Amino acid sequence: MFDQLFFYLDFPFVRYAIIVGTLISLCSSLLGVTLVLKRYSYIGDGLSHVAFGALAIAAVLKVTNNMLIILPVTIAVAILLLCGGKDARIKGDAAIAMVSAGALAIGYLLMNIFSSSANVAGDVCTTLFGSMSILTLKPTDVYLCVALSIVVLVTFVLFYHKIFAITFDENFARATGVNVTLFNLLIAIIIAVIIVLAMNLVGALLVSALVVFPALSAMRIFKSFFSVTVAAAVISVICSLAGILVAILAGTPVGSTIVAMDIVAFLICFITSS
């Protein structure tokens, strides 16, 4: 088995997949803790569907670098959903459900009508479930993923305490003079970027699993915000690495294998904590 593994590791695209997969799962787990604690878990799901819709639009418009469309659209929707706050006319879960299903439907419709590919079902399938995406990254995708991940990580470390303060108590943070609106905006942007990146790793439909599971697992066992954050990151990276390796060795779809690993980790944490 190890021979086989080293044989595979000889191929650059396998190494790219491992590097990018590690970075993406690291970023998504860090912000996952905040999303879960702010009761925004489902926003990750909604945003990934929006990213899928944007992807379809990019395909229809035949944009060479589809990130130019996907990122701005997803960020814009993230800001609307996360920063609309109490004044939003259509509230909370209904807004997310609407945006999420709407984007999915429009995206699929556009791809069906305008796509010149003969394999629409296949294209949609890999985009939604991420069976192969991480192993079929082009070098430009790899650089972009690495650069964006590093930006997200640096931002998170720099503003860690601010993010904690806002996550724990937005009102109090505002009262002490923290620019809550600005940081909520920042969090929304980071989350959108992570969702778009994570779509590469596990596909649009499974993104929320990548975001939510490590955080929930860590919260079962650890008690301080710092230890939960670190544990979520460690769990997420281990699960993603294990998932990628199992997928290439056993020939299973990458996205669902990673999520299966996350579920196993959650069950272990659940059992040991109760």
Added chain:
Amino acid sequence: MYKVFSRITIIAILCIFSLSTSSVAAENISANHVDLDLTRMSSTMVYSMVFQMVTEPQKFVGKRIKMKGAFSSYYDEESKRRFFGCVIKDALACCSQGLAFETFKPRKYPKDFPSEGSSITIIGRFDYEKEEDGIGFPIIRNAIFIK
């Protein structure tokens, strides 16, 4: 996954196949020597490898490839050519892509070929065929069928 769209022309359920017989015979096939044996890889790896071959063919040109897949053929009305291909599926079995191949010895279709969809294993030299319009496609030349 975005690449799926950028390479729409190449990755179709049926790949493009070639029956050009011009360059046959010229090559010396040293038995079953293989540079890249896809039959030893998991389905996830095979799919990813074929994707690499299709997107960056220049890296693979000249290598002897062994692969296993489903036989498929397709007649192109425009070029009046019949194309043959070895088609593989990804782990979810929703995406499939394949490589075109041309046989070592000229064969008659359909008499000398396996039936559509049956499993085949081929060995041949990877090449990249440029078409007049500039868009090319990868092809396995001088392919031999392996039992």
Added chain:
Amino acid sequence: MIKCHNLTLGYGSKNIVNSFNYEINSGEYLCIIGRNGCGKTTFLRGLAGVLRPKAGRIELRDNLRRNQIGYLPQITIAQKDFPASVEEIVLSAFQGKSLLLPFYGKALRKRADECLELTHATNLRKESFRELSGGQKQRVLLARALCAAERLLLLDEPVTGLDPESSQNMYNIIKDLHEQKKMTIVMVSHDVEAAKKYATRILNFNEIAQ
């Protein structure tokens, strides 16, 4: 200390506090009472600077600065099972002051310890917030408010949901802060008896709203 001029507060198109004029003096222990939904909490949020006035203004007098006001909001459902240590929560009070500091300095840690001591919560420092009792949670959040404040405390129903003993404990801590630390207290409460007992002034919001 604080003077409200024609203060109007509300959410969306709905006004909850209308053209309200009021003055809070230094050294007072003010209790705001009234039925649910009468606007007590909204008024406190306005004073705390969480909610922007829709009209009118809040004037800070006697050299009072925003960062001398401590605020104890009502505990939310999400906070009840929040994985955070007491220390992390209390230290987060300094986020309004220190910009971009990845670590808290010694001075801030010392101040946090002092505030925990004032609310009799020093022994809880390393505990996990979600495992504390209701009364302990409130004492920790009060310590956090103290960290952010030196002169004025705005307390939103600090004893709601607590058992009688914890409530009494909380009232005693607040009384000490008022009498010994000379802090001005503004408290929203449902407990009219306690308000009569401890407060130097009572504001009945039922009469003001609508």
